[in-house]
Amino acid sequence: MTGRCRACSGAVLHTVLDLGMVPAADDFPPSARPTPAETTHPLRMVRCAQCELAQLAEDDTVAAEPRGVEPxxxxxxxxxxxxxxxxxxxxxxxxxxxxxxxxxxxxxxxxxxxxxxxxxxxxxxxxxxxxxxxxxxxxxxxxxxxxxxxxxxxxxxxxxxxxxxxxxxxxxxxxxxxxxxxxxxxxxxxxxxxxxxxxxxxxxxxxxxxxxxxxxxxxxxxxxxxxxxxxxxxxxxxxxxSLRRLQRFVDDHVRALRNWLIDAAAAGERVYAYGAASRAVALLSLAGAHRGLVAGVADVAPAKQGRRMPGTDIPIISPRELIAAAPDRVLLTLPDLLGEVSSGLPELDGRWFLDDPRGPRKGGVDDGTPSCYSIPTATPPWAARGQQFTSEGQPHR
The missing domain is CATH 3.40.50.150 (Vaccinia Virus protein VP39)
Known part of the structure; x- marks a missing residue:
């Protein structure tokens, strides 16, 4: 590819992950703005052969993300x-x-x-x-x-x-x-x-x-x-x-979420999500999510409420509105929030599902943190040689 490394100005940059054209992750449009009016933008990760920095290849977005509330x-x-x-x-x-x-x-x-x-x-x-x-x-x-x-x-x-x-x-x-x-x-x-x-x-x-x-x-x-x-x-x-494997994981993750949402709809269950996070933008968009599959995404940030998830017609609502909707399932887009939302929204106990690259999984609270991402060990989870963990903290077989 053309261009220079953002850190060392190296000229050799290799593409390791390409998501194609997706909505801007920092542009949460007002709910009233029609979805077809949105533009999409290239989203690609490259890595410098000289200094090894993984980086965003290009970014032609200009939107400013509504300020969130620190979890x-x-x-x-x-x-x-x-x-x-x-x-x-x-x-x-x-x-x-x-x-x-x-x-x-x-x-x-x-x-x-x-x-x-x-x-x-x-x-x-x-x-x-x-x-x-x-x-x-x-x-x-x-x-x-x-x-x-x-x-x-x-x-x-x-x-x-x-x-x-x-x-x-x-x-x-x-x-x-x-x-x-x-x-x-x-x-x-x-x-x-x-x-x-x-x-x-x-x-x-x-x-x-x-x-x-x-x-x-x-x-x-x-x-x-x-x-x-x-x-x-x-x-x-x-x-x-290992970097190039990320490309394969995109299709696996998107397919797993799409199937989970379709199965829930077929069973007559209403799905909402919690966390209008930037990392959920590409996922929901690529999965073809819409209000018929995800009725709303709750977020505690007032600046995001009344808007919608980019590339979809899914509205962003308040946590109180989420409780009032009495959903059957709630997809938690940021697993780190499980302890906080479980204690803060006890009305939704038993309905949380953690977003996971293998597909949503039932979320439970042991020590206040999602054990699939945080296990009690002196070695950090990401150091476990690529293993994924179940909700009980055991490696997937």
Whole structure:
């Protein structure tokens, strides 16, 4: 393909996943706007042969996604992450600069409780980016900007959804417009090195099936054993072959969801969904979902209510409207929300189904998290050599 790598300007980019023409993932039209008026846009992931960054090939969308409400799972993870960083002695100094994410949420209030204040200068002792940098089309410039904001003895904390989790858990619909990069620690380390920084340590979390938070310092630094362990695992998990398998998983996932929806309709059961998430846009659109199969998608964000899912006529409603509808089944588009919605919407107990690449599966709560994505083990789920897990936490046979 033509074009240059967003991080290293490498000229050799290989396509690993192509979803064709799909609606913009950040354009939730008003319900009154006719569906035929929508445009579709190419959606393709490529990988640089030089620095190994997986990235969005092109993006001609211009819509701004209505601001969502930060899920409890993200808030809980932020508390956990800050505690781990503090325990490692890396909450240094007392000034901070945060590069935010358009999806909402901030760690600043939590860090303020630990004595950090927003810097009134160009540099800070602590620079934070939580899921923000993936939204930058120019990855080289984005890494340079974050490195420049770090004081000489400061620390950069950067959190990302790992490519290893996307591959191991078949999360092909993590590919979306507006998300320009999908990081392995190899690619991230390379981009940071080009910006004059080195990764010193990392922490792993179950969020989104596999999230990594790295700490980086100025200059060449020696990575610790955790970093080396993640890098080693990645070499086995992320290969050209495993990346290209994502293409096959698209058809499998779409077919499984379509059949599940048709079977429910044939049985006279009314299906709703919860979570007007960007990753549900391509899935519902490619599955040919419509109001006859999914009567509505509930979302807690007021800015999304009264709109509809792109490429479909499915309205976005409030959680209260979802309860009033008394659905037979509720498809949870973001499994990380299971604990939150189960406790917050007890009226729907027993009706939750988790969206899964093999098809929707019954959702249950043991420890407040969906065990198909979060199992009680010292090894993160995405590191389990590509295995998928049942709701009881056992590998699929």
């Amino acid at each position: 409890q799972a993200l808030r809980d993870q932020a508390v956990d992450a800050i505690a781990r960083v503090d325990a490692a002695g890396l909450l240094r100094g007392n000034t901070i600069i945060e590069f935010g994410s358009p999806h909402g949420g901030s760690w600043l209030p939590l860090l303020a409780e630990r004595g950090c204040t927003e810097a009134d200068a160009a540099q800070a002792d602590l620079v934070l980016d939580c899921f923000g940098i993936m939204h930058e089309p120019d990855q080289r410039a984005a890494f340079a900007a974050r490195a420049a904001a770090v004081a000489p003895d400061g620390v950069l904390l950067l959190q990302y959804h790992t490519l290893a989790a996307i591959v191991a858990q078949r999360q092909w619909n993590a590919l979306r417009h507006g998300h320009f990069a999908y990081y392995s620690l190899h690619a991230l380390s390379s981009a940071l090195a080009d910006a004059g920084m080195g990764v010193t340590t990392a922490w792993e979390f179950d969020l989104y099936g596999g999230t990594v938070l790295v700490a980086a310092r100025r200059g060449p630094v020696a990575p610790d054993h955790t970093v080396l362990e993640i890098l080693s695992r990645e070499r086995e998990l992320i290969t050209w072959e």
